[in-house]
Amino acid sequence: MHPVRRQRLVLVVFVVLFSSAAIGLVLYALRGNINLFYPPSEVAAGLAPVGKPLRVGGMVEKGSIVRDDSSLRVSFRLTDYQSSVDVVYVGILPDLFDEDEGAVAAGKLNANGVLEATEVLAKHDENYMPPEVAEALKASGHDIKGKPI
Amino acid sequence: MIPEIGHFVLIVALCLAVLLTVVPMWGAWAGNARAMRLAPGLAIGILVFVAISYICLTWAFLQDDFTVKVVAGNSNSLLPVMYKFSAVWGNHEGSLILWILILASWTAAVAVFSRELPLIMLARVLSVMGAIGVGFMSFSLFTSNAFERLLPVAPLDGNDLNPLLQDPGLIIHPPLLYMGYVGFSVAFAFAIAALLGGRLDASWARWSRPWTNVAWAFLTLGIMLGSWWAYYELGWGGWWFWDPVENASFMPWLAGTALVHSLAVTEKRGLFKSWTVLLAIFAFSLSLLGTFLVRSGVLTSVHAFATDPERGLFILIFLAIVVGSSLVLYALRAPSVSSRVRFEWLSRESLLLYNNVVFLVATLTVLFGTLFPLLVDALGQGKVSVGPPYFNAVFVPLMALLAPVMGFGPTSRWKRDSWSRWQVRLAPAAIAAVACGITLPLLNAPYNIWVAIAVLLAAWLLFGLLQDIWLRMRTAKTAWAGLRRLTPSYWGMVLAHLGFAACIVGVVATSQYAIEHDLKMQPGDSRELAGYEFRFMSVAQVPGPNYVADEARFEVWRNGELLTRLAPQKRRYLASGQVMTEAAIDAGVFRDLFVAMGEPVGVEGAWAIRLHYKPMIRWMWFGAIMMAAGGFATVLDRRYRRQRVSDPAAASPGLAHGV
Incomplete structure (x- = not known):
């Protein structure tokens, strides 16, 4: 074979091997690390799997935030004004987490339908709302301030 | 009036950018040298007009002109002046103007510093950059006008800049x-x-x-x-x-x-x-x-x-x-x-x-x-x-x-090299790297295999570079003459690669050794973390220019000695009512101590407190600074300043028909 062609062939083989290894790595890493988003009404309807990593987003229900006196445990409810999901979280909540504000909780549902969150995200700007939450609210006929449309 | 001027000159800049896109490109195609020569002037003209526009917007912020929509939305009369400057790019519309200003500066810089380029090349380069400018200026003017007014009803005061952005960084x-x-x-x-x-x-x-x-x-x-x-x-x-x-x-x-x-x-x-x-x-x-x-x-x-x-x-x-x-x-x-x-x-x-x-x-x-x-x-x-x-x-x-x-890179030869040559040249570096990889992590028990690998790799880079520098300078008469022989682009490479090595160590050591505790503490409590004792002394109310803060006072003790005082804050910004955490950090070469306040919990003035011990985290940023310094150093290389037109024929427009 012509030396230039041989060099190209080796190069192509190397690139193919390397990228297949990378794709394998990507697929392996994706398997356990993607979280599906569920609006509260889908969770209430039993559409969300138990024990799998997922995210639930909605408005924090007024008067639902309960803090434990002796630890950093806190519980609250996320709602899309049709159904709501109980969430428990141990740790420090983001600064803009508040009742009647949008939030997304990531974690796993336990057998009682309570989301055991490992991460809670709130908006970080007055006018911003995570798109999933905005859509979930829209689906239940509310705008991002929680007012009926 | 000022915002209207800003808006107007931006439109002028857009027109110039259209000219810059079309005329020199046509000149390059048709072989018209006069058309091509317009390019540098147009590029500088665009910069002037965009700069005026940018200054007008900044002026609106400094003057608290709340009839301008972005000012009303992102500034406040109580905002410190420093942040009024940065509020210009703390929002979508203004940051786009900054983007355009920087693009115009790069374009003008090419026009000024690349005089040695063949005219046809310079015309084409500037023309392409002009086209990008057209894209962004129309984006700004048609979808995100920064100079939009809120008339006739303007607010008395602005909404304030997002507190997260009120920060020197x-x-x-x-x-x-x-x-x-x-x-x-x-x-x-x-x-x-x-x-x-x-x-x-x-x-x-x-x-x-x-x-x-x-x-x-x-x-x-x-x-x-x-x-x-x-x-x-x-x-x-x-x-x-x-x-x-x-x-x-x-x-x-x-x-x-x-x-x-x-x-x-x-x-x-x-x-x-x-x-x-x-x-x-x-x-x-x-x-x-x-x-x-x-x-x-x-x-x-x-x-x-x-x-x-x-x-x-x-x-x-x-x-x-x-x-x-x-x-x-x-x-x-x-x-x-x-x-x-x-x-x-x-x-x-x-x-x-x-x-x-x-x-x-x-x-x-x-x-x-x-x-x-x-x-x-x-x-x-x-x-x-x-x-x-x-x-x-x-x-x-x-x-x-x-x-x-990367260890082989600097010492390798173009075209053809041999394994045996590498073996001879890099054996000392390899041995030193392995020695470091095994011994250094022992300083911090328990032994961590990931840190060991990171130290091994970083040391391999470091010693490979040292070896290479030594090999390059050893034939010179004196060490100084040897070092002078190395070019700025070589030093740039050395800096950037060393920066990468520092990053590896920083990232891995921080991820592996960091200790993070979120806990409930009240004044009088103390907590030990990685040999440091954090004493929560008190909480005080502290007023700021445009916020009020709860400030937690911490003392950090080590071996019975007061090491430092840390005062994290929980700020409430007056205009927006937004709450913000201000962490307190004691920074060091080998470790950072980090305290931040969560929210008040329970009764008796207790707070949720974040205590972190972060070893070697500075190495990561220091490494990045070294990489950047390396990038800048390469520009000093003499060969970039001695740019001559290697092919005089290419400079003449007559060749343009080859397009």
Whole structure:
């Protein structure tokens, strides 16, 4: 074979091997690390799997935030004004987490339908709302301030 | 009146940019030297008008002109003056004006510093940059007018700047980041101009290289500042979240790193030409993609501005035009510029090729992880998010694959090298690296295998470089003469590679050894963490210029001695009522102590408190600064200043018909 062609062939083989290894790595890493988003009404309807990593987003229900006196445990409810999901979280909540504000909780549902969150995200700007939450609210006929449309 | 002037001069700048796009390009095509000579003047004219426009907007902020919509939305009469300056780019519309200003500056810089370029090349480069300017100026004027008034009913006071952005780090983070993003437009313009002229040679690479290195260095600094800001301002003590917007700045950096290395091969050996061009297109397209991701709000991110779909669509169309047309041009022209130079498998060319493959794969995996949620959503499979574990799982092994080869790089020869030569040259470095990898982690029990690997790799880079420096200078009479023999671009490479080594150690040591405690504490409590005793003394109310804060007073004791006092704050900003955490950090070369307040919990004045012990975290940012310094150092190289027209025929417009 012509030396230039041989060099190209080796190069192509190397690139193919390397990228297949990378794709394998990507697929392996994706398997356990993607979280599906569920609006509260889908969770209430039993559409969300138990024990799998997922995210639930909605408005924090007024008067639902309960803090434990002796630890950093806190519980609250996320709602899309049709159904709501109980969430428990141990740790420090983001600064803009508040009742009647949008939030997304990531974690796993336990057998009682309570989301055991490992991460809670709130908006970080007055006018911003995570798109999933905005859509979930829209689906239940509310705008991002929680007012009926 | 002032805002109207700002608006008007921006329109003038847009008209000039249209001229810059059309006239010199036509001149290059028709061989009209007069048309081509207009390009530098137009480029400088655009800068002047854009600068006036920018100053007008800044003036509106400084004067608290709340009839201007962006000022009313992002400033406040109580805002400290320093932040009124930075509030200009703390919002979508204003940051776009900054973007345009920086683009105009880069364009004018090319016009001023590249006088030695053949006229036809300069005309084409400036013309391409003018076209990019047209895109962004129309984006600003048609979808995001920064000078819009709120008349007749203007608010008495503004909404205030988002408190997260009221921070010194955020004053310089966006300008540096944009310098990097936009800087890649120069590399892009050079690539397109070269494709148009069909002249992809070593001199093209030599012209384009210093610009690319500087843009890359700015981007490095910008990303580093962003990470540093996230660390102390977001109050979580994290420094990288693989957030879509972080990825948006990281992808051009990865592609840019590949480009910087591939340009080296193109300049020195005339190889990988079409590949280099493709990388230049790729790096700039990723910058645009990053802009799209940040501005369109299609992805959930802690960074996203409040957005509107029209803007996203505009950038998407612009991106499609830029990528589409440059790829078509590439497809038409690239085959004619392929090279016929050979190299052996053990050579510097192959090592740099390896670098390119690794960085490209890294870029693509990050790109894939970032866009995967969009893909799944578009297929109607629900809304997913890809978390940091994915990125860590794919990215960390790739970087680990890079480091061993980096040790060989500097000492390797172009064209052909041999394994036995490497063995002789690098054996001492390898032995020293293994010794360090085994012994250094022993200083911090328990022994951690990941830290050991990181130290091994970093030491391998360090000793490989030291060995190489020594080999290069040993034939000189004195050590000083030997060191002087090394060029600035060599020192730039050394700095950047050492910076990478420092980053490896910093990232791995922080991730492995960090201790993070979130707990409930009340005044009088104390808690030990990694040998440091944190005593919670008291909580006090502290007034600020535009906020009131609860301040927790901590004393940190070690071995019975008072080490430092830390005072984290929980601020409540008056205008917006927004609450913000201000972490207190005791920074050190080998460890950071980090205290942040959560919320008040329970009774008796207790607070949720975050205590973090972060070893070696500074090494990461210090490493990034070294990388950037390396990028800047290369520009000092004399060969970039002695640019002569290597081929006088190319300078004459008569050759333009070759287009």
